[in-house]
Amino acid sequence: MFKIKFLPYNLEVFASPEETIIEIAMRCGIHINASCGGAGACNKCKIIIEEGKVKGEVIDNNFYKACQTFPLSDLRVRIPVESYIDKRAEFLKPKKKASFLSKEIEKLPEPPFKKLYLKLQPPTIEENFSDWIRIKYTLEKEKILNPELNINILRKLPYVLREKNFEITLNLYYDLRKDRYYLIDIESGNKVSQNLGVAVDLGTTTLQLELIDLNTGEVLASISDYNPQISYGEDVISRIEFAKRKDGLKILANSVKEKIGFLIDEMLKATKKNFDSINLISVAGNTVMSHLFLELEPKYLREYPYTPVTTEFPLIFAKELGLPFKDSTLIQLAPCKASYMGGDIVAGIVASRMAEEEPLTLFIDLGTNGEIVLGNREFLICASCSAGPAFEGGGIKNGIRAVSGAIEAVNIDPITFEPMILTINKKPPKGICGSGIISLLANLFKVGIIDKAG
Protein backbone atom coordinates (compact mmCIF):
# COMPACT_ATOMS: atom_id res chain seq x y z
CA MET A 1 0.00 0.00 0.00
CA PHE A 2 1.16 3.53 -0.78
CA LYS A 3 0.29 6.79 0.90
CA ILE A 4 -1.27 9.24 -1.58
CA LYS A 5 -1.59 12.90 -0.67
CA PHE A 6 -4.06 14.96 -2.72
CA LEU A 7 -3.48 18.69 -3.06
CA PRO A 8 -4.93 21.31 -2.73
CA TYR A 9 -7.14 19.29 -0.32
CA ASN A 10 -4.28 18.06 1.91
CA LEU A 11 -6.04 14.72 2.07
CA GLU A 12 -4.04 11.54 2.58
CA VAL A 13 -5.27 8.05 1.74
CA PHE A 14 -3.75 4.63 1.36
CA ALA A 15 -4.00 2.94 -2.00
CA SER A 16 -2.84 -0.18 -3.74
CA PRO A 17 -0.76 -0.17 -6.96
CA GLU A 18 -3.76 -1.72 -8.77
CA GLU A 19 -5.89 1.43 -8.41
CA THR A 20 -5.70 4.34 -10.82
CA ILE A 21 -5.38 7.82 -9.35
CA ILE A 22 -8.93 8.66 -10.47
CA GLU A 23 -10.29 5.59 -8.68
CA ILE A 24 -8.43 6.55 -5.50
CA ALA A 25 -9.78 10.10 -5.77
CA MET A 26 -13.35 8.85 -6.28
CA ARG A 27 -13.04 6.57 -3.29
CA CYS A 28 -12.26 9.49 -1.01
CA GLY A 29 -14.79 11.88 -2.56
CA ILE A 30 -12.38 14.07 -4.53
CA HIS A 31 -13.77 15.30 -7.81
CA ILE A 32 -11.70 15.13 -11.00
CA ASN A 33 -13.33 15.94 -14.34
CA ALA A 34 -13.77 12.86 -16.51
CA SER A 35 -15.74 13.23 -19.72
CA CYS A 36 -14.89 9.85 -21.22
CA GLY A 37 -15.61 7.70 -18.18
CA GLY A 38 -11.93 6.91 -17.67
CA ALA A 39 -11.22 5.61 -21.17
CA GLY A 40 -8.19 7.89 -21.55
CA ALA A 41 -9.74 9.78 -24.47
CA CYS A 42 -10.81 13.19 -23.18
CA ASN A 43 -7.66 14.46 -21.42
CA LYS A 44 -9.83 16.22 -18.83
CA CYS A 45 -8.53 14.32 -15.82
CA LYS A 46 -5.11 15.97 -15.76
CA ILE A 47 -3.08 15.72 -12.58
CA ILE A 48 0.40 16.81 -11.57
CA ILE A 49 2.68 14.35 -9.78
CA GLU A 50 4.68 16.56 -7.43
CA GLU A 51 6.48 13.73 -5.65
CA GLY A 52 6.85 10.01 -6.16
CA LYS A 53 6.86 7.49 -8.99
CA VAL A 54 3.94 6.44 -11.15
CA LYS A 55 3.17 4.21 -14.08
CA GLY A 56 1.34 6.25 -16.71
CA GLU A 57 1.53 8.36 -19.79
CA VAL A 58 2.78 11.96 -19.64
CA ILE A 59 0.72 14.42 -21.65
CA ASP A 60 1.26 18.11 -22.37
CA ASN A 61 3.15 20.17 -19.77
CA ASN A 62 4.09 17.11 -17.72
CA PHE A 63 0.53 16.34 -16.72
CA TYR A 64 -0.60 12.77 -16.25
CA LYS A 65 -4.04 11.37 -16.99
CA ALA A 66 -5.53 10.38 -13.62
CA CYS A 67 -7.53 7.57 -15.23
CA GLN A 68 -4.43 5.94 -16.76
CA THR A 69 -1.93 6.46 -13.95
CA PHE A 70 -1.04 3.97 -11.19
CA PRO A 71 1.09 4.68 -8.10
CA LEU A 72 4.50 3.00 -7.80
CA SER A 73 5.42 4.73 -4.51
CA ASP A 74 4.03 7.21 -1.99
CA LEU A 75 2.76 10.22 -3.96
CA ARG A 76 1.99 13.88 -3.74
CA VAL A 77 -0.72 14.51 -6.37
CA ARG A 78 -1.90 18.00 -7.25
CA ILE A 79 -5.24 18.40 -8.99
CA PRO A 80 -5.01 21.50 -11.17
CA VAL A 81 -7.90 23.91 -11.10
CA GLU A 82 -9.08 23.00 -14.59
CA SER A 83 -9.55 19.40 -13.49
CA TYR A 84 -12.12 20.13 -10.82
CA ILE A 85 -15.14 22.29 -10.41
CA ASP A 86 -16.69 23.93 -7.42
CA LYS A 87 -19.22 21.39 -6.16
CA ARG A 88 -20.57 22.97 -3.01
CA ALA A 89 -24.28 22.66 -2.40
CA GLU A 90 -26.06 25.93 -2.91
CA PHE A 91 -29.32 26.91 -1.27
CA LEU A 92 -31.67 28.63 -3.67
CA LYS A 93 -34.31 31.15 -2.74
CA PRO A 94 -37.44 29.05 -2.35
CA LYS A 95 -40.57 29.96 -4.25
CA LYS A 96 -43.56 30.51 -2.02
CA LYS A 97 -45.63 27.70 -3.45
CA ALA A 98 -45.21 24.78 -5.75
CA SER A 99 -46.65 26.02 -9.01
CA PHE A 100 -47.06 25.30 -12.66
CA LEU A 101 -44.28 26.67 -14.82
CA SER A 102 -46.14 29.52 -16.43
CA LYS A 103 -49.53 29.64 -14.79
CA GLU A 104 -50.81 31.09 -11.62
CA ILE A 105 -53.73 28.81 -10.95
CA GLU A 106 -56.03 28.87 -8.00
CA LYS A 107 -55.99 25.23 -7.13
CA LEU A 108 -53.05 22.89 -7.41
CA PRO A 109 -53.84 19.26 -8.09
CA GLU A 110 -53.90 17.03 -5.04
CA PRO A 111 -50.48 15.53 -4.30
CA PRO A 112 -50.53 11.73 -4.65
CA PHE A 113 -49.66 11.30 -0.99
CA LYS A 114 -52.08 12.38 1.68
CA LYS A 115 -52.66 11.90 5.38
CA LEU A 116 -56.13 11.28 6.69
CA TYR A 117 -57.08 11.59 10.34
CA LEU A 118 -59.90 9.26 11.51
CA LYS A 119 -61.68 9.08 14.84
CA LEU A 120 -63.28 5.64 14.86
CA GLN A 121 -65.90 4.17 17.15
CA PRO A 122 -64.30 1.49 19.36
CA PRO A 123 -65.93 -1.95 18.98
CA THR A 124 -68.70 -3.15 21.30
CA ILE A 125 -70.21 -6.58 21.85
CA GLU A 126 -73.10 -5.58 19.58
CA GLU A 127 -70.82 -4.22 16.83
CA ASN A 128 -67.57 -6.14 16.69
CA PHE A 129 -66.38 -5.85 13.08
CA SER A 130 -62.74 -6.58 12.44
CA ASP A 131 -60.26 -3.76 12.90
CA TRP A 132 -59.66 -3.47 9.16
CA ILE A 133 -63.37 -3.50 8.19
CA ARG A 134 -63.90 -0.69 10.72
CA ILE A 135 -61.37 1.43 8.80
CA LYS A 136 -62.57 0.31 5.38
CA TYR A 137 -66.19 1.33 6.05
CA THR A 138 -65.08 4.73 7.30
CA LEU A 139 -62.92 5.23 4.20
CA GLU A 140 -65.88 4.47 1.95
CA LYS A 141 -67.59 7.54 3.38
CA GLU A 142 -64.53 9.51 2.19
CA LYS A 143 -64.95 7.92 -1.28
CA ILE A 144 -61.77 5.86 -0.86
CA LEU A 145 -62.74 2.39 -1.97
CA ASN A 146 -60.80 -0.81 -1.33
CA PRO A 147 -57.32 0.62 -0.79
CA GLU A 148 -54.49 -1.86 -1.25
CA LEU A 149 -52.87 -2.81 2.01
CA ASN A 150 -49.95 -4.99 2.95
CA ILE A 151 -49.46 -7.57 5.63
CA ASN A 152 -47.14 -5.35 7.70
CA ILE A 153 -49.94 -2.86 8.24
CA LEU A 154 -52.31 -5.61 9.39
CA ARG A 155 -49.66 -6.83 11.82
CA LYS A 156 -49.37 -3.49 13.56
CA LEU A 157 -53.02 -2.43 13.13
CA PRO A 158 -54.52 -3.71 16.44
CA TYR A 159 -51.82 -2.02 18.53
CA VAL A 160 -51.88 1.30 16.67
CA LEU A 161 -55.69 1.49 16.86
CA ARG A 162 -55.76 1.01 20.60
CA GLU A 163 -52.80 3.26 21.41
CA LYS A 164 -54.88 6.46 21.19
CA ASN A 165 -58.38 5.04 21.65
CA PHE A 166 -59.09 4.43 17.94
CA GLU A 167 -57.79 7.79 16.76
CA ILE A 168 -55.47 7.17 13.82
CA THR A 169 -53.81 8.81 10.84
CA LEU A 170 -53.73 6.92 7.56
CA ASN A 171 -50.92 7.49 5.05
CA LEU A 172 -52.41 7.03 1.59
CA TYR A 173 -50.86 7.08 -1.87
CA TYR A 174 -53.09 7.57 -4.89
CA ASP A 175 -51.97 5.97 -8.17
CA LEU A 176 -53.55 8.13 -10.85
CA ARG A 177 -52.95 5.63 -13.67
CA LYS A 178 -54.62 2.78 -11.81
CA ASP A 179 -57.14 5.06 -10.06
CA ARG A 180 -56.35 3.24 -6.87
CA TYR A 181 -55.35 4.11 -3.31
CA TYR A 182 -52.60 2.30 -1.42
CA LEU A 183 -52.50 2.31 2.36
CA ILE A 184 -48.83 2.94 3.04
CA ASP A 185 -48.78 3.33 6.80
CA ILE A 186 -50.97 3.82 9.83
CA GLU A 187 -50.06 5.99 12.83
CA SER A 188 -51.79 6.50 16.17
CA GLY A 189 -53.36 9.90 16.95
CA ASN A 190 -53.45 12.91 14.65
CA LYS A 191 -50.20 13.15 12.62
CA VAL A 192 -51.63 15.03 9.66
CA SER A 193 -49.30 17.99 10.09
CA GLN A 194 -46.15 15.88 9.58
CA ASN A 195 -46.39 15.59 5.83
CA LEU A 196 -43.39 16.62 3.75
CA GLY A 197 -42.37 15.68 0.24
CA VAL A 198 -39.17 16.18 -1.74
CA ALA A 199 -39.08 16.92 -5.47
CA VAL A 200 -35.82 15.88 -7.17
CA ASP A 201 -34.77 17.08 -10.61
CA LEU A 202 -32.24 14.36 -11.40
CA GLY A 203 -30.15 16.15 -14.01
CA THR A 204 -27.13 14.69 -15.77
CA THR A 205 -24.99 17.58 -14.52
CA THR A 206 -27.03 19.20 -11.76
CA LEU A 207 -29.33 18.01 -9.00
CA GLN A 208 -32.04 20.39 -7.87
CA LEU A 209 -34.27 19.58 -4.91
CA GLU A 210 -37.23 21.20 -3.20
CA LEU A 211 -38.66 20.40 0.21
CA ILE A 212 -42.44 20.80 0.06
CA ASP A 213 -45.21 20.81 2.64
CA LEU A 214 -47.64 18.36 1.03
CA ASN A 215 -50.59 19.77 3.00
CA THR A 216 -50.18 23.37 1.83
CA GLY A 217 -47.99 23.18 -1.28
CA GLU A 218 -45.50 25.56 0.34
CA VAL A 219 -41.88 25.17 -0.80
CA LEU A 220 -39.89 25.23 2.43
CA ALA A 221 -36.38 24.99 0.97
CA SER A 222 -34.66 24.60 -2.35
CA ILE A 223 -31.11 23.40 -2.97
CA SER A 224 -28.88 22.60 -5.91
CA ASP A 225 -25.55 20.85 -6.44
CA TYR A 226 -23.58 18.99 -9.07
CA ASN A 227 -24.53 15.41 -9.74
CA PRO A 228 -21.51 13.52 -8.31
CA GLN A 229 -21.73 10.99 -11.17
CA ILE A 230 -19.96 13.68 -13.19
CA SER A 231 -16.72 12.26 -11.73
CA TYR A 232 -17.36 9.08 -13.71
CA GLY A 233 -18.37 10.66 -17.01
CA GLU A 234 -19.85 13.99 -17.99
CA ASP A 235 -22.59 12.71 -20.27
CA VAL A 236 -24.95 9.77 -20.24
CA ILE A 237 -22.95 7.80 -22.81
CA SER A 238 -19.75 7.95 -20.72
CA ARG A 239 -21.74 6.87 -17.68
CA ILE A 240 -23.24 3.92 -19.53
CA GLU A 241 -19.67 2.94 -20.42
CA PHE A 242 -18.57 3.36 -16.80
CA ALA A 243 -21.52 1.22 -15.63
CA LYS A 244 -20.09 -1.72 -17.62
CA ARG A 245 -17.11 -1.90 -15.26
CA LYS A 246 -17.08 -4.15 -12.23
CA ASP A 247 -19.38 -2.51 -9.66
CA GLY A 248 -19.66 0.52 -11.98
CA LEU A 249 -23.47 0.59 -11.87
CA LYS A 250 -23.49 0.32 -8.09
CA ILE A 251 -20.91 3.10 -7.75
CA LEU A 252 -22.97 5.41 -9.97
CA ALA A 253 -26.23 4.63 -8.15
CA ASN A 254 -24.71 5.01 -4.70
CA SER A 255 -22.97 8.28 -5.50
CA VAL A 256 -26.15 10.02 -6.60
CA LYS A 257 -28.27 8.52 -3.81
CA GLU A 258 -25.74 9.62 -1.21
CA LYS A 259 -25.73 13.15 -2.62
CA ILE A 260 -29.54 13.29 -2.67
CA GLY A 261 -29.60 12.09 0.97
CA PHE A 262 -27.03 14.75 1.87
CA LEU A 263 -28.98 17.53 0.14
CA ILE A 264 -32.23 16.49 1.82
CA ASP A 265 -30.43 16.51 5.16
CA GLU A 266 -29.18 20.05 4.45
CA MET A 267 -32.74 21.23 3.71
CA LEU A 268 -34.12 19.52 6.82
CA LYS A 269 -31.45 21.14 9.00
CA ALA A 270 -32.17 24.56 7.49
CA THR A 271 -35.91 24.19 8.16
CA LYS A 272 -35.53 22.35 11.49
CA LYS A 273 -37.55 19.37 10.25
CA ASN A 274 -36.67 15.74 10.63
CA PHE A 275 -36.24 12.78 8.29
CA ASP A 276 -39.37 11.09 9.63
CA SER A 277 -41.63 13.86 8.30
CA ILE A 278 -40.74 12.94 4.72
CA ASN A 279 -43.37 10.71 3.18
CA LEU A 280 -42.77 11.01 -0.55
CA ILE A 281 -39.74 11.64 -2.75
CA SER A 282 -40.65 12.38 -6.33
CA VAL A 283 -37.83 12.02 -8.87
CA ALA A 284 -37.75 13.13 -12.51
CA GLY A 285 -34.77 12.38 -14.71
CA ASN A 286 -33.95 11.32 -18.24
CA THR A 287 -34.20 7.62 -19.07
CA VAL A 288 -30.51 6.88 -18.47
CA MET A 289 -30.40 8.81 -15.20
CA SER A 290 -33.54 7.02 -13.98
CA HIS A 291 -31.93 3.66 -14.81
CA LEU A 292 -28.71 4.59 -13.01
CA PHE A 293 -30.64 5.82 -9.96
CA LEU A 294 -32.47 2.49 -9.67
CA GLU A 295 -29.37 0.44 -10.59
CA LEU A 296 -31.07 -0.90 -13.73
CA GLU A 297 -28.84 -2.13 -16.56
CA PRO A 298 -28.44 0.86 -18.93
CA LYS A 299 -26.21 -0.67 -21.63
CA TYR A 300 -28.99 -1.66 -24.06
CA LEU A 301 -30.03 1.99 -24.21
CA ARG A 302 -26.75 2.55 -26.03
CA GLU A 303 -26.88 -0.49 -28.31
CA TYR A 304 -29.07 -0.86 -31.38
CA PRO A 305 -32.12 -0.91 -31.22
CA TYR A 306 -31.71 1.20 -28.03
CA THR A 307 -34.10 -0.39 -25.56
CA PRO A 308 -34.52 0.66 -21.93
CA VAL A 309 -35.28 -1.91 -19.23
CA THR A 310 -38.52 -0.04 -18.58
CA THR A 311 -40.14 3.32 -19.11
CA GLU A 312 -42.51 2.90 -16.15
CA PHE A 313 -41.21 2.53 -12.65
CA PRO A 314 -42.82 0.83 -9.70
CA LEU A 315 -43.48 2.63 -6.45
CA ILE A 316 -40.50 1.93 -4.20
CA PHE A 317 -39.85 2.30 -0.50
CA ALA A 318 -36.80 4.52 0.09
CA LYS A 319 -35.28 1.89 2.37
CA GLU A 320 -35.26 -0.57 -0.58
CA LEU A 321 -32.77 1.77 -2.25
CA GLY A 322 -30.72 2.05 0.94
CA LEU A 323 -31.80 5.63 1.61
CA PRO A 324 -31.90 6.70 5.27
CA PHE A 325 -35.62 7.33 5.68
CA LYS A 326 -38.36 5.73 7.74
CA ASP A 327 -39.79 2.41 6.51
CA SER A 328 -42.84 3.99 4.85
CA THR A 329 -41.15 6.79 2.87
CA LEU A 330 -42.00 6.28 -0.79
CA ILE A 331 -40.08 7.07 -3.95
CA GLN A 332 -41.90 7.64 -7.22
CA LEU A 333 -40.13 8.21 -10.54
CA ALA A 334 -41.73 10.12 -13.38
CA PRO A 335 -42.39 7.68 -16.25
CA CYS A 336 -40.29 8.02 -19.39
CA LYS A 337 -41.74 8.08 -22.89
CA ALA A 338 -38.88 6.46 -24.81
CA SER A 339 -35.18 5.61 -24.65
CA TYR A 340 -34.10 9.24 -24.94
CA MET A 341 -37.34 10.92 -23.92
CA GLY A 342 -37.24 10.76 -20.17
CA GLY A 343 -39.27 11.47 -17.07
CA ASP A 344 -37.84 14.98 -16.88
CA ILE A 345 -39.53 16.08 -20.10
CA VAL A 346 -42.70 14.20 -19.12
CA ALA A 347 -42.70 16.13 -15.83
CA GLY A 348 -42.18 19.35 -17.80
CA ILE A 349 -45.18 18.59 -20.01
CA VAL A 350 -47.33 17.97 -16.96
CA ALA A 351 -46.08 21.09 -15.18
CA SER A 352 -46.55 23.35 -18.21
CA ARG A 353 -50.07 21.94 -18.83
CA MET A 354 -49.35 22.20 -22.55
CA ALA A 355 -51.12 18.88 -23.17
CA GLU A 356 -54.39 20.27 -21.81
CA GLU A 357 -54.63 23.45 -23.84
CA GLU A 358 -55.65 24.60 -27.30
CA PRO A 359 -52.72 26.92 -28.25
CA LEU A 360 -49.57 25.31 -29.65
CA THR A 361 -46.71 25.35 -27.14
CA LEU A 362 -43.02 24.70 -27.72
CA PHE A 363 -41.36 23.35 -24.60
CA ILE A 364 -37.55 23.17 -24.52
CA ASP A 365 -35.54 21.49 -21.78
CA LEU A 366 -31.98 22.49 -22.52
CA GLY A 367 -29.90 20.45 -20.10
CA THR A 368 -26.90 18.24 -20.75
CA ASN A 369 -29.44 16.25 -22.74
CA GLY A 370 -31.76 18.53 -24.66
CA GLU A 371 -35.39 17.67 -25.29
CA ILE A 372 -37.93 19.64 -27.25
CA VAL A 373 -41.69 19.11 -27.39
CA LEU A 374 -44.24 20.78 -29.63
CA GLY A 375 -47.97 20.33 -29.29
CA ASN A 376 -51.25 20.98 -27.58
CA ARG A 377 -54.17 18.91 -26.25
CA GLU A 378 -54.54 17.14 -29.60
CA PHE A 379 -50.98 16.00 -30.22
CA LEU A 380 -47.43 16.14 -28.86
CA ILE A 381 -44.28 15.58 -30.90
CA CYS A 382 -40.87 15.28 -29.24
CA ALA A 383 -37.20 15.08 -30.18
CA SER A 384 -34.03 14.90 -28.12
CA CYS A 385 -30.30 15.26 -28.60
CA SER A 386 -27.15 15.65 -26.60
CA ALA A 387 -27.11 19.40 -25.90
CA GLY A 388 -24.44 19.53 -23.20
CA PRO A 389 -21.42 19.07 -25.47
CA ALA A 390 -22.58 22.00 -27.58
CA PHE A 391 -22.72 24.25 -24.54
CA GLU A 392 -19.90 22.89 -22.42
CA GLY A 393 -17.18 22.43 -24.99
CA GLY A 394 -17.33 18.61 -24.80
CA GLY A 395 -15.72 16.62 -27.62
CA ILE A 396 -13.53 19.63 -28.54
CA LYS A 397 -9.79 19.31 -27.87
CA ASN A 398 -9.59 22.59 -25.95
CA GLY A 399 -13.26 22.69 -24.96
CA ILE A 400 -14.05 23.67 -21.37
CA ARG A 401 -17.07 24.72 -19.36
CA ALA A 402 -18.04 28.37 -19.13
CA VAL A 403 -15.49 29.13 -16.40
CA SER A 404 -13.05 32.02 -15.93
CA GLY A 405 -10.68 32.14 -18.88
CA ALA A 406 -13.01 30.35 -21.30
CA ILE A 407 -13.27 32.02 -24.71
CA GLU A 408 -16.91 33.06 -24.97
CA ALA A 409 -16.92 35.32 -28.05
CA VAL A 410 -14.87 35.44 -31.21
CA ASN A 411 -14.68 38.01 -33.99
CA ILE A 412 -12.70 37.51 -37.22
CA ASP A 413 -11.40 40.34 -39.37
CA PRO A 414 -12.86 39.73 -42.87
CA ILE A 415 -9.71 41.02 -44.63
CA THR A 416 -6.84 39.71 -42.52
CA PHE A 417 -8.75 36.82 -40.83
CA GLU A 418 -7.10 37.98 -37.61
CA PRO A 419 -9.19 36.69 -34.67
CA MET A 420 -10.28 38.76 -31.72
CA ILE A 421 -11.39 36.88 -28.63
CA LEU A 422 -13.15 37.68 -25.38
CA THR A 423 -12.81 35.44 -22.34
CA ILE A 424 -15.01 35.07 -19.29
CA ASN A 425 -13.88 37.43 -16.52
CA LYS A 426 -11.23 38.74 -18.95
CA LYS A 427 -8.76 36.10 -17.77
CA PRO A 428 -6.00 34.70 -20.03
CA PRO A 429 -7.60 32.15 -22.39
CA LYS A 430 -7.40 28.53 -21.32
CA GLY A 431 -9.99 26.92 -23.58
CA ILE A 432 -13.24 27.56 -25.41
CA CYS A 433 -16.77 27.08 -24.05
CA GLY A 434 -20.02 26.43 -25.94
CA SER A 435 -20.96 30.05 -26.60
CA GLY A 436 -17.39 30.64 -27.83
CA ILE A 437 -17.74 27.73 -30.26
CA ILE A 438 -21.06 29.04 -31.58
CA SER A 439 -19.58 32.53 -31.93
CA LEU A 440 -16.48 31.12 -33.67
CA LEU A 441 -18.52 29.04 -36.13
CA ALA A 442 -20.81 31.99 -36.91
CA ASN A 443 -17.83 34.23 -37.65
CA LEU A 444 -15.96 31.59 -39.66
CA PHE A 445 -19.13 31.29 -41.76
CA LYS A 446 -19.60 35.07 -42.04
CA VAL A 447 -16.10 35.67 -43.41
CA GLY A 448 -16.34 32.68 -45.76
CA ILE A 449 -13.73 30.40 -44.15
CA ILE A 450 -16.36 27.67 -43.81
CA ASP A 451 -19.57 27.09 -45.74
CA LYS A 452 -22.84 25.50 -44.63
CA ALA A 453 -21.31 22.04 -45.01
CA GLY A 454 -18.41 23.01 -42.74
Ligand code: FES
Ligand atom coordinates in the same frame (compact mmCIF):
# COMPACT_ATOMS: atom_id res chain seq x y z
S1 FES B 1 -8.82 10.91 -20.20
FE1 FES B 1 -9.06 10.42 -18.14
S2 FES B 1 -11.17 10.53 -17.82
FE2 FES B 1 -10.94 11.02 -19.90
